[in-house]
Amino acid sequence: DARVTQTPRHKVTEMGQEVTMRCQPILGHNTVFWYRQTMMQGLELLAYFRNRAPLDDSGMPKDRFSAEMPDATLATLKIQPSEPRDSAVYFCASGLPPPWDARGTEAFFGQGTRLTVV
Amino acid sequence: QKEVEQNSGPLSVPEGAIASLNCTYSDRGSQSFFWYRQYSGKSPELIMFIYSNGDKEDGRFTAQLNKASQYVSLLIRDSQPSDSATYLCAVNKRSQGNLIFGKGTKLSVKP
Numbered sequence: 001d002a003r004v005t006q007t008p009r010h011k012v013t014e015m016g017q018e019v020t021m022r023c024q025p026i027l028g029h030n031t032v033f034w035y036r037q038t039m040m041q042g043l044e045l046l047a048y049f050r051n052r053a054p055l056d057d058s059g060m061p062k063d064r065f066s067a068e069m070p071d072a073t074l075a076t077l078k079i080q081p082s083e084p085r086d087s088a089v090y091f092c093a094s095g096l097p098p099p100w101d102a103r104g105t106e107a108f109f110g111q112g113t114r115l116t117v118v
Numbered sequence: 119q120k121e122v123e124q125n126s127g128p129l130s131v132p133e134g135a136i137a138s139l140n141c142t143y144s145d146r147g148s149q150s151f152f153w154y155r156q157y158s159g160k161s162p163e164l165i166m167f168i169y170s171n172g173d174k175e176d177g178r179f180t181a182q183l184n185k186a187s188q189y190v191s192l193l194i195r196d197s198q199p200s201d202s203a204t205y206l207c208a209v210n211k212r213s214q215g216n217l218i219f220g221k222g223t224k225l226s227v228k229p
Contacts, residue, residue, distance in 0.1 A: 033216065033217065035219075041221075042206075042219060042220065042221035042222060043162070043206065043219040043221075043222075045216055045217070045218060045219075048216040055216070056216050091161060091162075105210070105217070106152065106164055106167060107152075107164070107208075107217050108164065109161040109162050109163070110161060111160075111161050112161050
């Protein structure tokens with residue numbers, strides 16, 4: 001059963017602490033997205049990787065957020081230091097573009113990490 | 119102007135009716151369009167995608183695309199209470215593989 005796996009599922013932390021979220025994309029998928037979802041803003045794209053290279057991280061606050069893919073089976077999103085406004089559900093999604101690169105990539109979502117910063 | 123816009127709803131329809139969900143996008147170079155369904159507390163799941171102008175049918179779902187009007191819609195025929203969820207429209211921009219989502223329309227199907 002191919003699925004995107006995210007850990008942890010829930011995280012409560014104090015303001016100022018470092019938070020690391022992990023994602024295992026579906027085997028064979030070469031595209032990984034990180035999204036943040038809040039009631040007010042909906043799903044916001046934070047970062048996007050293809051073949052482990054970051055292609056777009058313009059949606060990510062650079063001063064405190066960082067995203068990496070140490071290898072093809074692991075993507076990480078770090079927040080340091082965390083702030084209460086970072087409280088949200090963070091989704092990782094993976095996909096495999098069709099042969100025509102101009103067409104979009106279907107994204108398959110993990111179950112998300114619910115982050116609460118107090 | 120937001121890149122992808124949807125009416126937040128809630129859209130309420132009776133069981134068995136047709137639910138019509140709409141989405142507009144601002145980037146005329148957008149090429150691929152996706153509909154996702156998200157149940158409360160769950161992750162988005164892909165329902166359909168469409169690339170070409172016109173209609174695409176899959177079971178009770180029909181996606182419609184009009185690139186000239188920059189408009190995408192999703193029709194759900196014979197709506198069921200289990201269709202009650204938030205429906206998210208996503209758009210792929212030209213020459214990029216990222217997906218930009220609208221905020222979603224909440225659909226409620228009343229028995």
